Amino acid sequence: xxxxxxxxxxxxxxxxxxxxxxxxxxxxxxxxxxxxxxxxxxxxxxxxxxxxxxxxxxxxxxxxxxxxxxxxxxxxxxxxxxxxxxxxxxxxxxxxxxxxxxxxxxxxxxxxxxxxxxxxxxxxxxxxxxxxxxxxxxxxxxxxxxxxxxxxxxxxxxxxxxxxxxxxxxxxxxxxxxxxxxxxxxxxxxxxxxxxxxxxxxxxxxxxxxxxxxxxxxxxxxxxxxxxxxxxxxxxxxxxxxxxxxxxxxxxxxxxxxxxxxxxxxxxxxxxxxxxxxxxxxxxxxxxxxxxxxxxxxxxxxxxxxxxxxxxxxxxxxxx
Amino acid sequence: xxxxxxxxxxxxxxxxxxxxxxxxxxxxxxxxxxxxxxxxxxxxxxxxxxxxxxxxxxxxxxxxxxxxxxxxxxxxxxxxxxxxxxxxxxxxxxxxxxxxxxxxxxxxxxxxxxxxxxxxxxxxxxxxxxxxxxxxxxxxxxxxxxxxxxxxxxxxxxxxxxxxxxxxxxxxxxxxxxxxxxxxxxxxxxxxxxxxxxxxxxxxxxxxxxxxxxxxxxxxxxxxxxxxxxxxxxxxxxxxxxxxxxxxxxxxxxxxxxxxxxxxxxxxxxxxxxxxxxxxxxxxxxxxxxxxxxxxxxxxxxxxxxxxxxxxxxxxxxxxxxxxxxxxxxxxxxxxxxxxxxxxxxxxxxxxxxxxxxxxxxxxxxxxxxxxxxxxxxxxxxxxxxxxxxxxxxxxxxxxxxxxxxxxxxxxxxxxxxxxxxxxxxxxxxxxxxxxxxxxxxx
Numbered sequence: 001x002x003x004x005x006x007x008x009x010x011x012x013x014x015x016x017x018x019x020x021x022x023x024x025x026x027x028x029x030x031x032x033x034x035x036x037x038x039x040x041x042x043x044x045x046x047x048x049x050x051x052x053x054x055x056x057x058x059x060x061x062x063x064x065x066x067x068x069x070x071x072x073x074x075x076x077x078x079x080x081x082x083x084x085x086x087x088x089x090x091x092x093x094x095x096x097x098x099x100x101x102x103x104x105x106x107x108x109x110x111x112x113x114x115x116x117x118x119x120x121x122x123x124x125x126x127x128x129x130x131x132x133x134x135x136x137x138x139x140x141x142x143x144x145x146x147x148x149x150x151x152x153x154x155x156x157x158x159x160x161x162x163x164x165x166x167x168x169x170x171x172x173x174x175x176x177x178x179x180x181x182x183x184x185x186x187x188x189x190x191x192x193x194x195x196x197x198x199x200x201x202x203x204x205x206x207x208x209x210x211x212x213x214x215x216x217x218x219x220x221x222x223x224x225x226x227x228x229x230x231x232x233x234x235x236x237x238x239x240x241x242x243x244x245x246x247x248x249x250x251x252x253x254x255x256x257x258x259x260x261x262x263x264x265x266x267x268x269x270x271x272x273x274x275x276x277x278x279x280x281x282x283x284x285x286x287x288x289x290x291x292x293x294x295x296x297x298x299x300x301x302x303x304x305x306x307x308x309x310x311x312x313x314x315x316x317x318x319x320x
Numbered sequence: 321x322x323x324x325x326x327x328x329x330x331x332x333x334x335x336x337x338x339x340x341x342x343x344x345x346x347x348x349x350x351x352x353x354x355x356x357x358x359x360x361x362x363x364x365x366x367x368x369x370x371x372x373x374x375x376x377x378x379x380x381x382x383x384x385x386x387x388x389x390x391x392x393x394x395x396x397x398x399x400x401x402x403x404x405x406x407x408x409x410x411x412x413x414x415x416x417x418x419x420x421x422x423x424x425x426x427x428x429x430x431x432x433x434x435x436x437x438x439x440x441x442x443x444x445x446x447x448x449x450x451x452x453x454x455x456x457x458x459x460x461x462x463x464x465x466x467x468x469x470x471x472x473x474x475x476x477x478x479x480x481x482x483x484x485x486x487x488x489x490x491x492x493x494x495x496x497x498x499x500x501x502x503x504x505x506x507x508x509x510x511x512x513x514x515x516x517x518x519x520x521x522x523x524x525x526x527x528x529x530x531x532x533x534x535x536x537x538x539x540x541x542x543x544x545x546x547x548x549x550x551x552x553x554x555x556x557x558x559x560x561x562x563x564x565x566x567x568x569x570x571x572x573x574x575x576x577x578x579x580x581x582x583x584x585x586x587x588x589x590x591x592x593x594x595x596x597x598x599x600x601x602x603x604x605x606x607x608x609x610x611x612x613x614x615x616x617x618x619x620x621x622x623x624x625x626x627x628x629x630x631x632x633x634x635x636x637x638x639x640x641x642x643x644x645x646x647x648x649x650x651x652x653x654x655x656x657x658x659x660x661x662x663x664x665x666x667x668x669x670x671x672x673x674x675x676x677x678x679x680x681x682x683x684x685x686x687x688x689x690x691x692x693x694x695x696x697x698x699x700x701x702x703x704x705x706x707x708x709x710x711x712x713x714x715x716x717x718x719x720x721x722x723x724x725x726x727x728x729x730x731x732x733x734x735x736x737x738x739x740x741x742x743x744x745x746x747x748x749x750x751x752x753x754x755x756x757x758x759x760x761x762x763x
Contacts, residue, residue: 062461063437063458063459063461063462063725064461064462064463066437066438066440066441066462066464067440067441067443067462067463067464068462068463086754086758147595151592152590152591152592153536153590153592153609154536154609172591172592172743174592174594174595175590175591175592175593175594175595175742175743176591176743176744177740177743177744177745180743260595261545261546261547262546263545263546263594263595263739263743264546264594264595264739264740264742264743264744265546265594265736265739265740265743265744265746266736266739267743267744280433280434281547281732282728282729282732283433283437283458283728
């Protein structure tokens with residue numbers, strides 16, 4: 001919980017790669033035997049489902065397909081049906097709003113808190129530990145608790161707002177199409193802040209204090225120090241936090257499912273919840289798979305960006 | 321605690337009966353130790369062992385071939401402790417009569433259909449299956465079910481709505497021991513205090529609800545959640561107003577939805593109804609935050625336990641001369657295609673579950689209505705609290721009667737329309753227009 005840096009320093013495999021090629025066939029077999037379990041695992045649990053999902057999205061998969069095994073190839077029909085569905089636009093917009101809204105506030109709050117905990121004050125360690133709590137709770141628990149907090153009549157949030165005379169009427173947090181998405185975003189921000197806090201905090205720890213001292217001697221104010229020293233040095237960490245946060249947020253499912261189930265009237269339907277609904281509520285597995293694949297494609301683009309940014313930062317490390 | 325006990329029991333049995341172990345796991349298990357000894361000889365040995373283990377695991381998963389011939393595998397979704405125990409006992413007794421044993425599988429209601437579809441793919445469906453009645457169409461559509469006429473079971477003497485719910489394309493695939501329906505349940509204490517009579521018409525319902533809405537207590541609670549549960553609660557109002565699921569655009573349907581959402585707009589029902597399932601509705605009623613609720617007979621046992629002073633009346637209709645039309649609820653027993661012998665055994669057990677005495681017992685325990693007309697009449701006399709439900713079942717309708725397997729899509733579209741009207745600013749006309757379009761395109 002203290003200052004251990006979580007940044008990966010994967011210099012090992014990179015620097016030793018290709019150094020000792022060849023060797024006896026026996027040795028090579030031994031070496032492969034270490035890789036084999038991983039390869040089998042990946043093939044079985046990653047490649048197979050993804051390939052199967054891809055195939056499914058080009059087939060008409062209904063309940064009849066399950067028993068009599070008839071699932072005719074329909075080309076891009078599933079994708080066309082999904083994209084022209086009125087819910088598609090809503091789901092995409094909700095996914096974007098949910099992801100951007102969550103990320104923005106998670107990051108700003110996380111960074112603010114990380115900077116705050118840079119100073120040492122009594123109980124700062126305990127407080128930092130407590131702030132990790134949302135991260136440790138299972139999302140199902142957080143979701144259920146937020147459902148109570150948001151309840152229109154008895155929820156503690158409305159009681160508080162009414163008591164402070166901030167609002168005249170109780171706000172229908174989860175039961176109006178205008179409020180449900182912001183409510184879901186707020187809950188997700190609460191869940192995501194600790195992740196940002198932890199990583200950014202460890203990034204901040206890596207910034208040498210001597211730089212700040214030098215800047216202070218040169219007459220730089222706090223804002224200037226933050227802008228000219230903290231931000232540039234923290235950039236690789238920020239890139240990682242945002243990229244991982246993005247991928248985590250894109251695939252959020254359980255929280256929304258528990259809070260609203262995608263409702264009311266699709267107001268919180270994202271691509272994940274919609275894919276689930278298509279597959280397991282409407283039993284149109286072809287269309288469900290199509291939505292799932294669209295989501296995978298989007299996540300993949302960002303994952304590749306993330307991998308590239310890691311590679312670049314290693315290269316930079318190698319150069320310096 | 322219970323799980324671990326079961327686990328220990330399983331291990332004990334495993335030890336006691338080595339013969340069974342060999343039969344179920346196959347010969348590969350006995351081969352493993354010899355292979356393990358040679359483990360360090362090379363990576364290929366390792367791979368071979370891994371493969372063997374994987375094959376054994378896969379073989380065990382299938383399970384279909386090694387079923388004990390005297391065991392009937394049954395699947396249902398009665399997961400609450402009391403219902404599960406009672407259903408267990410009935411199954412055991414019925415199976416025992418034919419020297420059979422029952423291996424009961426039991427999953428939460430929302431996981432039942434995914435499990436059934438998975439089992440269908442692997443051709444390892446249970447011998448006897450109890451599904452929620454609107455889902456019968458979906459299972460029957462897979463082609464995995466057998467007609468009940470094969471076993472000499474027919475729908476004579478049953479309420480017509482129940483036979484319809486058990487039929488797919490004109491053929492009978494399932495029958496239910498008991499059914500349930502919705503009614504208006506009211507808090508007698510609050511009604512007496514306000515000097516009110518339980519409502520019979522929509523106007524009376526509105527007036528009573530308005531009268532009883534005080535402080536944190538709403539006049540009425542119902543479920544308008546975005547799933548079948550929300551549609552099912554609205555259907556009595558749609559039907560008794562002359563609306564139909566096949567024509568969601570009709571003025572009759574619009575009027576019914578206007579009434580339904582009007583209850584929220586006028587403040588006599590909470591806007592949170594869009595997030596409540598029927599258990600949440602019961603909670604509101606029990607805690608005194610709702611003076612009336614639309615709910616099913618299965619909640620009565622909870623109300624008795626909590627000591628609520630309640631009364632039950634049929635669901636109000638637009639006018640006094642219209643009889644209520646509720647959708648029939650409850651689970652239907654069906655027999656999937658397995659082997660002729662297993663099917664015959666399952667049919668004997670199902671036949672016993674459908675006998676008048678079993679029906680009466682199960683209905684009494686579970687607050688259901690017996691599916692046979694004659695049994696229901698006797699039941700109404702024995703259990704007066706259930707009389708409104710019995711009356712309603714006589715005129716009850718099968719949700720899937722007109723739509724068949726398309727019901728699922730229409731139901732989802734209608735639930736969305738209800739949500740859009742109550743939670744959003746969409747007018748009932750527009751919401752239903754859209755629902756009809758969506759349902760039409762997916763049919």
